[in-house]
Amino acid sequence: MSKFHSTALIFLLFFSFHANSQKKVLSAKSTTENITIDGKINEEVWATESVATDFIMFEPDNGRPISSKKKTEIKVLYDNNAIYIAALLYDDEPDKIKKEITNRDVFGVSDNFSVSINGFNDGQQDFRFFVSSAGVQMDCLAIEDNEDFTWDAIWDSKATITDFGWVVEMKIPYAALRFSNAQKQTWGLNFMREIKRYNQKYTWNRVDTKIGAVIPQAGILEGIENIKTPTRLFFIPYTSTYYQQNDLGSDKTLKAGLDIKYGINDSFTLDAILVPDFGQTKFDNAILNLEPFEQKLDENRPFFTEGTDLFNKGGLFYSRRIGGAPSTEPTIDANEEIITYPSTVNLLNAVKISGRTEKGLGIGLLNAVTKKTYATIRDNDTNETRKEVIEPLTNYNVLVLDQRFNQNSSVSFINTNTTRNGGFRDANVSAALFDLKTKPNTYNLYGDFKYSSINTIEDYDGFKTELNFAKTSGKYRYALSGKYISKNYDINDLGIIFYTNYNSIAANGSYRILNPTNKFNTFKVYQELSLETQNTTGKTQEAYSITQIKSTTLKNNYFELFLRINPFNRYDFYEPREVGRYVYIPKSVLGYVAFVSDQNKPFTYELETSITKFDENQRATYLLNGGVKYRFNDKLSIGHGIQYTRKASDRGWVDQNNTGIIFAERNREIVQNDLTGKYAINNKMTLNLTARYYWSYSENHGFLTLQDNGYLVQNNTYSLNKNRNFNSWNFDLSYSWWFAPGSEISILYRNYALESTRNVQKELSTNFKNVFDSNLTNIFSISLRYFIDYNVVKNKF
Template identity: 80%
Template sequence: MSKFQSAALIFLIFYSFNTYSQKKVLLAKSTTENITIDGKINEEIWKTESVATDFVMFQPDNGKPINTNKKTEVKVLYDNNAIYIAALLYDNEPDKIKKEITNRDVFGVSDNFSVYINGFNDGQQDFRFFVSSAGVQMDCLATEDSEDFTWDAIWDSEVTLTDFGWVVEIKIPYAALRFSNADKQTWGLNFMREIKRDVQKYTWNRVDTKIGAVIPQAGILEGIKNIKTPTRLFLIPYSSAYYQENDIGSGTTFKAGLDIKYGINDSFTLDAILVPDFGQTKFDNAILNLEPFEQKLDENRPFFTEGTDLFNKGGLFYSRRIGGAPSTEPIIAANEEIINYPSTVDLLNAVKVSGRTEKGLGIGFLNAVTEKTYATIRDNDTNETRKEVIEPLTNYNVLVFDQRFNQNSSVSFVNTNTTRNGGFRDANVSALLFDLSTKENTYNLYGDFKYSSINAIEDYDGFKTSLNFEKTSGKYRYILSGKYLSKDYDINDLGIIFYTNYHNAYANASYRILNPTKVFNTFKIEQEVNLEIQNTTGKLQEGWYKSVIKATSRNNDYFELALIINPLETFDFYEPRKNGRYLQIPRKITSYFGTEFNSNNAFTFDFTPSFTIYDQDDRITYGLALGPKYRFNDKFSLFYVLDYTRKKNDRGWVAFDNMGIIFAERNREILQNDITGKYALNNKMTINLTARYYWSYSENHDFFTLQDNGHLVQNNNYSMNKNRNFNSWNFDLSYSWWFAPGSEISILYRNYAQESTRDVEKNLSTNFKNVFDSNLTNIFSISLRYFIDYNVVKNKF
């Protein structure tokens, strides 16, 4: 090769690298013209010359330019109130565009277009807005770790289907975004287009999948300058009416309240709820819980799900603690009984302030107050009743400082505090977190130090620390991590944790393809090793090897195969329910195989068989989860899920007696049936069905006494009935109409029942009948919430 050829080659490589990595820039044009969001893009101002085009495939064939017959063009305008986005999405087969109508934040089988906005251009968090070809809105707050679709902004969009494809027009008020107060704005920006039938996603600025971080690979939006944003004050009054009846009686309840959202400035927002009403939130999935820990419940209350990304830093905040179960039980005499013990505590009010400064400092503050709560106790000799406080007036606080820098790194401080009035338990937890990535997003170092302090009858402190190193780019990636938790580390007053008092070492290595092959669109194999050693005894608490293969075929069918081997004897320090005692757990092997067929088909199906074999007396667990789904048309679909588990010769704690800790060998079955249905009258109005039937039993056939060495010996003297049979039924049928942005009318019919007994009934139809013969509760409710923009009201008057 000549010197000239060598120089030319070096130049081409250098030029290609710089071109390949160069960020695209789009210029937003100022407008004073009134933009009507109708999906027609017929205003004169849209004839601006700055166009985002030349999209590049993100998945599956990363880096491939979009076909000319799928050309995509996007333009951006702005004024003092909002930014406006117009997208022309060409398609040479417009009759094949997928356009299922779904509920908000549900993608379904539809093409969609999205805009990713980072108002600080710090490469760490996106505000993402999606519009489907059916006109349905989806939105989320996104970091590299997650997409939070519980966040809902108020914005406007309209879609038009045309003979050349489809058109999207979007208006995003500044109130839905966060950005600095600089006169000249520079935002991170990317657009994504998903073509559902081809299972392809394209972005405007190329996102290289060799690099683990997506957000820093956005393009740039310039041109927004000297905007004078309006006052961000929104009032959301609501009222609701409930009619409830059960075997005890019936009654009617009326509620009214107010949510307030106030923009302190363009970066910070205050949210407050006064007289909260969560009567129409999704029901909790009750189960037969035989574990030594409480059941962790999903959060369904909007205030505690929307925009809480800052408060979830460090994993110290479990919002179901606020308004959850009381923290104490009353002390009663032998001749007394508790006749009323509220299962939850009422929330009086809550407020949160969150945002980020121009220099990348995120600040979050959340405060909530719950009501003083009593249990009612009856004296069985005199029939007199008395009340005892089981939860005093309680104040909950979360404070977060999160400093971002270098487009991909951060250092955070988190504090949670629970203060109960009077002589009840108080708690304070603090954490320092760091997350550091190299400039090229190739390697990542992250870790934490957390400290808890409990003020109770006996005060105690504890701590947790961890360090993790990860390779985050390329086909081959790995993670190395270790952590230590002290015995008295406790975050359960405002967080949730089950296992403490151990140290851990973990390693993960993975390989993935970055572009499709002849067989696979995606393919990934992971190998994991995990060891946990209990601090006090030095015994192995957990030790396993795991191998997982995940793949998507060229037909868009998904497969997952896993093998988990526990080759060593381990010890459970929680199942005995007594401090210092432990149970020996035998060696075991677990495996599962999951399949989900192409979700684009009208009929799709997924199933996952699984099993666990123990090295112990014919002990085995096996299960099957399957879920057929049928989409009758773009408006109507039904989805059924069956989840069945059988545990043969399972072993678990059942009681304490004068001989010690009693365990049982038992057979268990768990059956859950879920039916979800949707009928969309249009993209603003839907009828939804959610039904769940759960049945589980535990039938003991042998009893044992736990020895000091963790092993069990036969106990032929124990004869108490500790069997369990549990049924739970939930049914929700709702109508929802978003008649204006942020404003909704919803009508809900709900019934539910639970039945629990010591008598095991193995006939499914009898169980189903029994749960309906128990105290079935019926609720009919109507709720109205109305979004009021202070600026609209001000302009009218």
């Protein structure tokens, strides 16, 4: 390459970075005046000359300046306790401002304003605070491509509609943020305004969508100096009472406990729960699971969802392991039976410490202890009972070290450890991760190496490694990846993994428009090719081509087309439920179409359908999902969704005996109905309804025996009834009142039932009746949580 071309290339790369790194700067003004958060902005101290204005559209038409009719002006103050934000959001049609009242962290059909704060200005994590035009708060921890709205901070805000638009006033205590102890603070800062009726978002510092990273494109907040932050110590005592009744009787329960949050310094926080109570968390969606793997459940317990971004790095932490199902089953004799086997293990306490140093080192420590748990076994000859430990006292630990650098890159070390008391199984998993990006955020190299070690009767270990390279900017983007997972790689004591013992390669490419056209607001085409090979046999485990098109029209309707082709026969190494065995899966094609109507309208609907056709006689899967929602006004809405799946001539494992592994050829149907409703009395008080009815059956019409080569042959001798008919019902009606910051009264009425039988009943109405005729459990509970700030109590005394 000539000297001229080398110089030109260096200049081009530098200019690309330099041009995209121009940052606006806002100066915060110190105040000793008491600021009342009333949405009026009438204190004299707000008369500061430092104003954030000249917003630029983020989407859909990236780069367009905001209209003068939608002028936006932001000011920032600070004292030793908090920062204060005043936002004047002009709108020439204030009567058309969308302002649906929702639950906290639910955006709904409302205009909203947000501030994103990065206390270390490292371009990697934002603390984001939103206020809707109805006064509802939303907040999240954000890393690139992920916003965690399970995180809830304690802060104050007020929104008011005016004759010129609307106004937001916010007070964000330092306790809700993380930053260094430097005398002069320099924070990453951006503001965003969404005008919902146009589905337009504007930011203060321009975010260029050609660049594949949003957080590094923030502006700068300066001026915060010499702050003396108060002690960050908070107590959240709770008390709850439960009344439960079913066919077996009734009981009453009274619980009390305490959550503690302590700021070790401005960067690190300790969270602890003593005597936890998760009785009002969302119910799990029980299903008829005929797969060779457990059902993966969502985490709904606040302690394990709030501020866990560090602990989720590397995908080694599945928090439902803590307090989940026991890890062993008791050994019984032929004359014995198990009469009680707890489905979950009680959590005794949990503690987590997390934060980040001034030099960008993130540290996370999590520890949880669960209770020794017994099963009860009865001797049917003597009628005597005995207890056997199915889960000993168990200690769970997670350690994360995450070093950030260059505003967009990081290297990480993660270790998870499960230690069970006595001679039970122990486990240890360690991982090293790297995520490297070029300064202009145009290319990304990332990967990992993970190692697991299991101590049981027979010790074993395994590893997993992966390498990925991607172009992450511009209209055209692509990625290449390779992965290897050894046979004995096992993270299931504190993580979750289903497939191991394979290697894979994959490539994908995409094209997207960066600004609207005369037909689309957004449009993206995605193509992926992937091949997975089982390590031991060299057989194909998975091979596919994916084509996907996603688009949003100018009328804000969403379309999606998806085509997946499996052009080769492949083999399933898990469905036979025996190590070393596998079953043949024929070639297949899946086609999928989805449509979602404009969500701003009072009546909205969505529809999706797919067909999977296998290269095997009559074998196919059909899916049809639909949903409607009607918003009567800004307070009341109701929605209904239905999901229907039919699997014709499906094939799956049902048994194993002395003749071999038995499969069934079967028809399956799944029907799920979901009903949701919301009535918002105001932005602090809501009534919510959630109901779910699920029915599924599996009806066998022939049996087959698995051959050593993976193929199935007819079995005319097996005759056991392996049909399944499964019903599940859940109903929650709740009232919630956030009567003070961080303090809530909640009242919940819940009923639920499960019914499972070998007798298939194909009438939906009969199934619905049967589930209510089963052992329906009713629960009524009241819970009170009260937030206590140590500084407020200290000042009073």
